[in-house]
Amino acid sequence: MPTSILEEVLSEVPKKTLWHYTNQKALLGIVKSQSLWATHHQYLNDRTEFTLAQKLIREAVEFKYAISPLAGINESEEKHLKTLIEHLELPFHGTFIFVCSFSEVANDLSQWRAYSRGSPGISIGFSPEVLLKVAKKRNWLLSRCEYNEKRHKQIAGAIADKLVKGQRWESTPADDINKQRERGISILANTSKQLYPYALLLKHEAFSREQEWRLISPATHYSDGSVEFREGKSTLIPYQQFSLIHDEGKLGFDKIMIGPTPDVEESIRSVRSLLEKYKVSRPDGTSTDIEYSEIPFRDW
Numbered sequence: 001m002p003t004s005i006l007e008e009v010l011s012e013v014p015k016k017t018l019w020h021y022t023n024q025k026a027l028l029g030i031v032k033s034q035s036l037w038a039t040h041h042q043y044l045n046d047r048t049e050f051t052l053a054q055k056l057i058r059e060a061v062e063f064k065y066a067i068s069p070l071a072g073i074n075e076s077e078e079k080h081l082k083t084l085i086e087h088l089e090l091p092f093h094g095t096f097i098f099v100c101s102f103s104e105v106a107n108d109l110s111q112w113r114a115y116s117r118g119s120p121g122i123s124i125g126f127s128p129e130v131l132l133k134v135a136k137k138r139n140w141l142l143s144r145c146e147y148n149e150k151r152h153k154q155i156a157g158a159i160a161d162k163l164v165k166g167q168r169w170e171s172t173p174a175d176d177i178n179k180q181r182e183r184g185i186s187i188l189a190n191t192s193k194q195l196y197p198y199a200l201l202l203k204h205e206a207f208s209r210e211q212e213w214r215l216i217s218p219a220t221h222y223s224d225g226s227v228e229f230r231e232g233k234s235t236l237i238p239y240q241q242f243s244l245i246h247d248e249g250k251l252g253f254d255k256i257m258i259g260p261t262p263d264v265e266e267s268i269r270s271v272r273s274l275l276e277k278y279k280v281s282r283p284d285g286t287s288t289d290i291e292y293s294e295i296p297f298r299d300w
């Protein structure tokens with residue numbers, strides 16, 4: 001039973017089929033490689049990723065600093081709060097966290113608009129129980145995104161409390177540059193650690209209809225052999241593969257939804273043939289259900 005809002009955020013269990021939206025080219029890559037590509041968090045489509053949480057947490061710490069004279073904290077504690085605020089204004093470039101997105105909605109017009117550019121989009125439905133089980137074995141997280149502004153502030157406040165309480169209150173001589181530098185690095189590392197993965201789950205309410213869940217990797221570094229790069233529109237994009245093959249077999253596809261297309265029957269047949277060729281099925285070995293969208297969206 002969760003004892004805090006932070007535990008509550010990470011302990012929620014998905015109960016509905018989770019859909020991964022993509023396009024035909026990516027579907028071929030997923031089936032052939034038997035893996036999903038998780039994108040570096042700083043290269044996601046929403047440019048406010050992570051910075052929204054960073055801003056809210058900084059504001060929560062600033063509030064603690066503003067009322068510090070009333071709280072009766074000592075000079076060392078006050079100095080720490082000020083240092084923490086300064087570090088929360090810095091970009092966090094050192095940590096590599098990778099994210100793969102899913103939705104509880106199988107057939108969403110906004111998603112088809114994003115993925116049906118010149119060819120039908122595809123959404124792959126995964127069993128939430130099996131996906132969660134595999135994620136836990138690999139120390140990845142599978143958590144729901146938070147869109148409510150009130151919840152954002154509650155989560156940010158709880159993280160701010162952890163950051164403040166998690167540091168040792170030590171007085172550092174002003175002329176001891178090395179100790180000041182070491183303390184600054186320690187504060188920055190602890191701040192980064194506490195912010196992830198919560199910061200990647202706070203999204204603007206404008207995205208709420210996506211009902212997104214995120215598969216989030218453990219922190220790593222670009223020198224890790226598992227980190228790869230792919231071509232993007234304006235830059236190379238770091239990514240990490242999440243293998244669909246695990247100890248007990250393959251993660252499998254529960255369902256596939258084919259996006260709006262003028263060639264429904266042909267699309268169903270070709271997707272079915274692809275799955276059969278690469279022996280892709282449900283986790284229990286039965287055939288994957290293939291459906292198609294009847295949304296009257298046209299992009300061909």
